[in-house]
Amino acid sequence: MDKQKEILNAALKLFVEFGFHGTPTSKIASEAGVANGTLFHYYKTKDDLVIALYNSIKQDLSAYLFSKIGEHDSLETKFKTIFIHTLNWALSHRQQFYYIQQFHLSPHITKLSEEVIQQQTKPHLMLIEEGMKAKVLKPMPVQLNYTLVSSYIFGIYQYLTNTDLSPAKQKKIIADSYQMMWEMISIR
Amino acid sequence: MDKQKEILNAALKLFVEFGFHGTPTSKIASEAGVANGTLFHYYKTKDDLVIALYNSIKQDLSAYLFSKIGEHDSLETKFKTIFIHTLNWALSHRQQFYYIQQFHLSPHITKLSEEVIQQQTKPHLMLIEEGMKAKVLKPMPVQLNYTLVSSYIFGIYQYLTNTDLSPAKQKKIIADSYQMMWEMISIR
DNA sequence: GTCTATATCTCGATAGAC
DNA sequence: GTCTATCGAGATATAGAC
Secondary structure, eight states, rough: OOOHHHHHHHHHHHHHHHHHHOHHHHHHHHHEEEEHHHHHOOOSSSSHHHHHHHHHHHHHHHHHHHHSSOTTHHHHHHHHHHHHHHHHHHHOOOHHHHHHHHTTTTTGGGGGGGHHHHHHHHHHHHHHHHHHHSSSBBOOOOOHHHHHHHHHHHHHHHHHHHHHOOHHHHHHHHHHHHHHHHHHOOOO | OOOOHHHHHHHHHHHHHHHHHHHHHHHHHHHHTHHHHHHHHHOSSHHHHHHHHHHHHHHHHHHHHHHHHOTTTHHHHHHHHHHHHHHHHHHHOOHHHHHHHHHHGGGOOOOOOOHHHHHHHHHHHHHHHHHHTOOOOSSSHHHHHHHHHHHHHHHHHHHHHHSOOOOHHHHHHHHHHHHHHHHHHHHO
């Protein structure tokens, strides 16, 4: 792996464990097996690194999710696919998922350009809008639906990581809670 | 107000705006109008301050919530009261509510004693348990129910703070989303 | 691109007068 | 309890050889 990737990996691991504050760049460099100066060759400042790491993770998640969606899937299938696979990805990328939340609740979030944020949420919002137009989803503000579902997913994730269940039981929880959520937001 | 309270207020304001890392104790002291040394008279370390602030806020929220509950209220009324008033409190104590989340996603959370955590969540868990025994709530792991409802509340809060609605519209969103949630978790 | 060495600065915490 | 003054540690970031 190239050094730049090593730096991102090391930063992820340490930021998640010790927080932004608690991890000096020197530790990141040594964890990555590179010299301190090398880190600053790739990222002009520590903040740059924090933001680059966030964008890299979001990119990965997004690519993963949309690779799972078939263009001709029904709306409900698309919803379900995103729901289930967001949780699957979160469970197999715990540090990354944790980092996303950590970042969202940090002052760094204000340094993300509006453009980048929109680009990341737009596909989701469009899907929801489509669902309402097709009278599959209950009418409500699109952004409210999005936020509600996102935090619901996060809740399940939290539960799953705080309890120690077998993969089979995890799968059942995910399926059941999807069903509950779908009944909540869809028109029956 | 006494200096100790001033320090907590200043810390809250600055931590929320700049993060734990981004706010030096010197800034907290000057914002509070006290000398640097005074801060360390009340809190032995910066971490102590961070934790004391968290506990103080949780205490306030808890006291507020349970002051709203009548002992002889029905189960559903109790649920609704907690739901609505958590949101009301959050909306009128935005910094405090934000800080709680910020704290939860920081390494400081590991320094809270298990005892304190239990003490804070126990009343909620007991209410849920009661609801299931009375066959008012759908059977599911108690902790899952708790986590789901908590993050659902957080989702609504997020939506409300990110959009600029009149108090009347806010109230409607809260009431409607309570209804949706209640239908999701209760046995009908 | 990568390293070593180091400049510069800021922060948390303490000491001690009042 | 509150203040001023300051120490020592450790941080980010740079300079410059290879």
